[in-house]
Amino acid sequence: MTALSSALRILRRVCATLTGATGFGIVAVVLFAALFAPWVATADPDRLDVMNRFAAPSFAHWLGTDHLGRDLYSRLVHGATVAMSVALSATVVALSGGTLLGILAAYLPARFERFVLIVFDVIASFPSMVLALAIVAVFGPSTLIVVVIVAITLTPHFGRVARAQALTLKSAPFLEAERILGASFARIVVHHVLPNILGPLVILASMDIPVVITIEAGLSFLGLGVRPPLASWGTLIQDGYQYLSDSWVPVVVSSLALAFATLGFTLFGEALRDAVDPRVRQEL
Amino acid sequence: MFAGGATRADEMMRYLASRLVTTALIVLGAMLLLFTLSSVVPGDPATTLLGPQATPELSQRFIAEMGLDQPLYIRLGRFFANVATGNLGTDVISGRSVAGLIREVIPYTLILTFAAIGLAVAVGVPLGVFAATHRGSVADNVLAFVSVAFIAVPSFVIAIFLLLIFAIWLDWLPVLGASRTGALGDEVKRMILPTLALALGWIGFIARLVRTSMLEVMGEPYIRTSRAFGLSERLVTYKYALKNACIPTITILGMGVGRLLGGAVLVEIVFARPGLGRLIYNAISERNYPVVQGAVLVVVVLFVVVNLIVDLSYSAIDPRIRHETSRPGAAG
Numbered sequence: 001m002t003a004l005s006s007a008l009r010i011l012r013r014v015c016a017t018l019t020g021a022t023g024f025g026i027v028a029v030v031l032f033a034a035l036f037a038p039w040v041a042t043a044d045p046d047r048l049d050v051m052n053r054f055a056a057p058s059f060a061h062w063l064g065t066d067h068l069g070r071d072l073y074s075r076l077v078h079g080a081t082v083a084m085s086v087a088l089s090a091t092v093v094a095l096s097g098g099t100l101l102g103i104l105a106a107y108l109p110a111r112f113e114r115f116v117l118i119v120f121d122v123i124a125s126f127p128s129m130v131l132a133l134a135i136v137a138v139f140g141p142s143t144l145i146v147v148v149i150v151a152i153t154l155t156p157h158f159g160r161v162a163r164a165q166a167l168t169l170k171s172a173p174f175l176e177a178e179r180i181l182g183a184s185f186a187r188i189v190v191h192h193v194l195p196n197i198l199g200p201l202v203i204l205a206s207m208d209i210p211v212v213i214t215i216e217a218g219l220s221f222l223g224l225g226v227r228p229p230l231a232s233w234g235t236l237i238q239d240g241y242q243y244l245s246d247s248w249v250p251v252v253v254s255s256l257a258l259a260f261a262t263l264g265f266t267l268f269g270e271a272l273r274d275a276v277d278p279r280v281r282q283e284l
Numbered sequence: 285m286f287a288g289g290a291t292r293a294d295e296m297m298r299y300l301a302s303r304l305v306t307t308a309l310i311v312l313g314a315m316l317l318l319f320t321l322s323s324v325v326p327g328d329p330a331t332t333l334l335g336p337q338a339t340p341e342l343s344q345r346f347i348a349e350m351g352l353d354q355p356l357y358i359r360l361g362r363f364f365a366n367v368a369t370g371n372l373g374t375d376v377i378s379g380r381s382v383a384g385l386i387r388e389v390i391p392y393t394l395i396l397t398f399a400a401i402g403l404a405v406a407v408g409v410p411l412g413v414f415a416a417t418h419r420g421s422v423a424d425n426v427l428a429f430v431s432v433a434f435i436a437v438p439s440f441v442i443a444i445f446l447l448l449i450f451a452i453w454l455d456w457l458p459v460l461g462a463s464r465t466g467a468l469g470d471e472v473k474r475m476i477l478p479t480l481a482l483a484l485g486w487i488g489f490i491a492r493l494v495r496t497s498m499l500e501v502m503g504e505p506y507i508r509t510s511r512a513f514g515l516s517e518r519l520v521t522y523k524y525a526l527k528n529a530c531i532p533t534i535t536i537l538g539m540g541v542g543r544l545l546g547g548a549v550l551v552e553i554v555f556a557r558p559g560l561g562r563l564i565y566n567a568i569s570e571r572n573y574p575v576v577q578g579a580v581l582v583v584v585v586l587f588v589v590v591n592l593i594v595d596l597s598y599s600a601i602d603p604r605i606r607h608e609t610s611r612p613g614a615a616g
Contacts, residue, residue, distance in 0.1 A: 118306065125310045125587070125591060130549065131584070133549070217438060224568065244448075255445065259438070265436075
């Protein structure tokens with residue numbers, strides 16, 4: 001109950017600013033489209049209608065059709081599902097992995113900590129987009145590979161913040177008291193450390209979502225990410241770009257959808273950061 | 285925190301050594317990963333990596349080139365020895381050396397990346413100073429929103445819009461590729477849109493960063509003192525405040541090079557420009573793994589070397605950074 005009411009309070013504060021409200025509105029629209037794609041879409045996104053290629057926007061096809069006569073609006077709506085599933089799964093994996101490693105680094109012996117920090121440094125120092133290309137070159141394009149690569153690259157990001165937060169808690173009197181009372185390490189971590197450090201990590205996660213959407217769309221634009229029949233926004237932009245001389249509508253419409261989503265998530269993430277706690281700002 | 289008698293020079297040397305070791309580890313890690321990738325391929329590596337074009341003759345050459353008929357440890361040793369002597373292998377399809385291919389296109393990528401960074405700094409810093417000195421004004425608010433928009437929108441989307449607007453609809457600038465004639469004027473014209481596409485996001489980023497750190501610095505006592513001494517507002521703003529406000533910008537630039545290299549891949553493809561990104565992309569579509577391996581390794585080395593330079597110059601400017609890694613309460 002208290003968690004719900006404090007979440008609502010934070011959300012109200014996010015929506016108090018114009019940019020925050022805009023961001024929240026866009027995020028809500030994208031999430032709604034992603035969750036209820038079959039009902040939000042007006043047609044089957046994969047239904048071909050080659051007699052109707054590059055149709056102009058009309059009542060039947062709200063945003064027109066693409067080079068195979070498929071309904072663009074419906075393809076974009078289903079693209080939201082792809083973007084959100086990739087972004088959310090990669091972020092959640094990175095968030096859990098990073099948090100676990102970060103807490104362990106803070107509480108286990110210094111030797112382990114140094115090792116984890118070096119691994120974080122090494123991962124963070126790789127140009128991930130380029131490395132993704134090398135991996136795709138060997139295994140071929142796949143959605144799973146995109147998720148795994150992005151999750152690994154983002155892990156140090158969460159790990160460092162989790163470690164820093166856990167260190168500040170380490171000598172807190174209430175943890176000292178728990179230890180004297182004989183609480184186990186696992187109990188201390190799950191019941192006391194985790195709830196206290198989760199806030200900044202969730203904010204960080206919300207700010208990483210547009211980054212993940214961008215990477216996925218970029219790889220799919222190159223034809224190296226999500227594979228057909230799944231249609232990512234990046235795939236739609238690539239299709240439109242290929243047929244630019246026939247019609248500029250598909251490329252403009254799908255680029256705008258991607259830009260709209262990344263802008264919305266960025267505005268929302270920043271408003272969330274500002275709304276939660278001014279102290280957090282300096283740490284992120 | 286430090287052992288008694290440790291001087292500033294010792295401390296600096298230790299920092300330098302630890303950074304050098306990390307950098308070497310990263311390059312070694314990248315090499316190991318690239319090597320492993322080529323040996324964990326499912327099935328027969330020659331057929332998988334070369335794809336449908338794998339004629340028996342080409343497969344033979346590929347197996348010999350990659351040393352696939354030899355035990356793993358010999359291949360690994362040979363790979364490391366070759367890289368150490370600057371031999372990045374042979375393009376299995378054209379038979380040319382990978383290092384030569386890379387040398388041919390690397391100037392295009394470097395020029396594009398550095399032009400974008402230069403433009404981002406040249407426009408972003410003054411915008412940030414303007415926003416900080418006009419805090420709360422309409423211009424400041426508009427700038428804040430435009431900055432976020434530029435940061436949030438992916439650079440390849442910006443590239444596509446620039447291409448549509450300036451090259452197709454308005455027909456102001458040549459559309460695609462690098463100059464064939466090599467004339468400087470033509471090449472500069474062809475660079476404008478790709479550079480802009482890469483730089484816009486960083487203009488927004490730098491403007492915001494400079495604005496925040498300027499506002500922070502402007503509240504410091506030494507700025508108040510300079511004002512009390514009657515120094516002109518311009519001198520205080522640009523000479524004393526901006527100098528300190530620039531420190532965070534330098535670190536961001538280090539991170540930026542890597543992100544820019546990633547963005548450059550996509551922008552090079554949108555604008556059909558030659559470069560490392562296009563080389564890697566074409567090699568992937570031709571299933572030309574030795575070229576992918578060599579080019580990715582070069583990008584990783586470029587990236588870590590730039591990061592190292594930025595880190596070292598940053599710690600020379602601001603000694604506080606050297607303590608950052610030490611653990612509170614533990615022996616340093």
